[in-house]
Amino acid sequence: MKSTVRGRFITLEGLEGVGKTTNRQCVADWLAECGIEFVVTREPGGTPLGESLRQLVLSAEGQMQGETELLLMAASRVEHVARVIEPALASGRWVLCDRFLDASIAYQGAGRQLGVERVAELHRLMGVTLEPDLTLLLDMPVADGLARMAQRGSPDRIERETLAFFERVREAYLRCAGAAPERVKVVDAAQPLETVQA
Numbered sequence: 001m002k003s004t005v006r007g008r009f010i011t012l013e014g015l016e017g018v019g020k021t022t023n024r025q026c027v028a029d030w031l032a033e034c035g036i037e038f039v040v041t042r043e044p045g046g047t048p049l050g051e052s053l054r055q056l057v058l059s060a061e062g063q064m065q066g067e068t069e070l071l072l073m074a075a076s077r078v079e080h081v082a083r084v085i086e087p088a089l090a091s092g093r094w095v096l097c098d099r100f101l102d103a104s105i106a107y108q109g110a111g112r113q114l115g116v117e118r119v120a121e122l123h124r125l126m127g128v129t130l131e132p133d134l135t136l137l138l139d140m141p142v143a144d145g146l147a148r149m150a151q152r153g154s155p156d157r158i159e160r161e162t163l164a165f166f167e168r169v170r171e172a173y174l175r176c177a178g179a180a181p182e183r184v185k186v187v188d189a190a191q192p193l194e195t196v197q198a
């Protein structure tokens with residue numbers, strides 16, 4: 001019987017405007033050149049239900065408790081892991097994902113101040129134990145990322161947060177990198193795009 005080698009799971013993380021979506025294409029092109037079969041996806045979202053949850057959680061009008069935001073993000077992730085990410089990895093395809101659990105740790109745990117450990121515990125309770133093989137953390141000063149983001153059009157509910165919120169998010173991301181240096185590679189996203197991509 002032919003055994004399938006499990007695919008690898010790569011995530012892109014970082015604040016608004018650091019270039020996650022831009023560099024996702026670069027990584028995708030590289031995987032394609034290597035002849036690797038892969039799936040490109042994002043969070044929140046990545047499934048029909050997840051994309052509906054994304055609309056709810058990011059729509060600019062809606063007010064919600066931080067806990068509600070966390071639960072919606074986690075719900076999207078549960079669906080995404082079960083229906084898209086795990087099946088792809090099991091079939092040998094690689095998965096390239098724009099944001100994953102580190103984003104909830106950083107945004108809801110630190111940004112919303114719900115507690116990093118609570119966010120991690122919630123995911124364990126929900127059976128989300130999957131860890132990326134590699135996380136590319138695009139890092140740059142908050143204000144510079146927000147300036148890039150501003151060129152992109154009207155901000156969503158989370159993008160309208162305060163500088164202090166994003167500073168907490170950035171610090172939490174960097175702590176994730178410090179705690180798991182083998183998995184999380186920090187890329188200086190303030191460099192010109194060609195340098196970042198190299």
Ligand SMILES: Nc1ncnc2c1ncn2[C@@H]1O[C@H](COP(=O)(O)OP(=O)(O)O)[C@@H](O)[C@H]1O
Nearest residue numbers: 016017018019020021022148189191192193196
């Ligand atoms: N290294 C870079 N230097 C200059 N501009 C960049 C760089 N990386 C991305 N950009 C630009 O910044 C904006 C935000 O990039 P985007 O990929 O949408 O960020 P994210 O997905 O992280 O929010 C886009 O207009 C993009 O072209």
Ligand SMILES: [Mg+2]
Nearest residue numbers: 020021022098
């Ligand atoms: Mg993006």
